[in-house]
Amino acid sequence: MKQIATFFIAAYVASAGATGLDGLEAFVKTVKTARTDFTQVVTVPAKEGQAARTKTSSGVFEFSRPGRFRFVYKKPFEQTIVADGQTLWLYDVDLNQVTSRPQAQALGSTPAALIASAADLKALQADFALKADADSEGLEWVLATPKVKDSALQTVRVGFKAGELAVLEIVDSFGQKSSLRFSAFKANVALEPAAFAFKPPAGADVIRQ
Template sequence: MAAFALSTSVVCASSLDALETFLKSTKSGRADFTQVVTPPVKAGQTMVRNKTSIGQFSFMRPTRFRFDYVKPFAQVIVADGQTLWLYDADLEQVTARKQAQALGSTPAALVATAVDVSALQKEFALEAQADSDGLQWVQATPKNRESTIQSVRMGLRSDGAQVSLSKLEIFDAMGQRSVLSFERFEVNPVNLGLTQFNFAVPKGVSVIRP
């Protein structure tokens, strides 16, 4: 029993250390992603249909990130440091929210805006989990009980002294599961600049400010 307890503590320390390394050493990043959304099973259903999207993700700590969804529908989510923009090309509509109020206990705060573990712990309860699939896992649960997110699992890949994000598993309060798998993750790319996080409202598109 003592040996098991010791090995568990080592695993826990290792995954939290990996998260700390990722947050502190990765000042910016860029990757391709695939997102698979699985809705909750309703009464009488025998199966559910997953929805798959692909795109690119980039960020620059502590206030900027961008999701460019390419397929099956074009959509852009940009945080420029002041405003969180959501552009739906099919609806020809942009939603703009104050960034400080919109983020909080969101997956984006976990990945792109927090600068260290102690900053994350202001919004999330962090729990190290056992390694699996070649990744080190940390679960984050929002402290805000009104959050629409139930929990987020982060899968981190260590390559020597460098740590990159490989997976995000997001469980929302309605029972929906969303898994983002990141590929070709670039740590601190030299050609990623602030201007890439600017957003210009397309001509003729309506803007909603809730």
């Protein structure tokens, strides 16, 4: 199944006139589940008297379309983010603290909606203005701008290479940039339903928003 999906997407984006937007549409249509490693670099803009600062983390990302995903941050600090279809959970291991909020309120104009939550391109276009961006780094790019006023995000760029999700670049309303680079991407893998179920650990402080 993975080989079929990858072939279909690669052939689609390689066709005459195809763009990153075509790649995004094929990705949403064809890749229903996935597992991939990621490295995230967050760059905090320079302030007066201070240089720009960066923070690097890494982990594993899994999703099952539509609406379920799991980020497991392993380094430098352990953190888990799970969307189970109803609730978005965030578990900070060091603080032993869980935050939960209704998923429908939390995900509309987020990067997760772009790559994991939406069932089709039409659903994405309800929340984002989408356009093909210039190819660079050997990738086909899509630029997504949230339609919601006062969004926490300015822009999101998604990069595809040979039909696979390669890069996600996010700029928030404060100018902070997060770049996630994906590796060992596996499309349409079998994922256990339990991967997207979350139960607060015993003794954890639970904050419901």
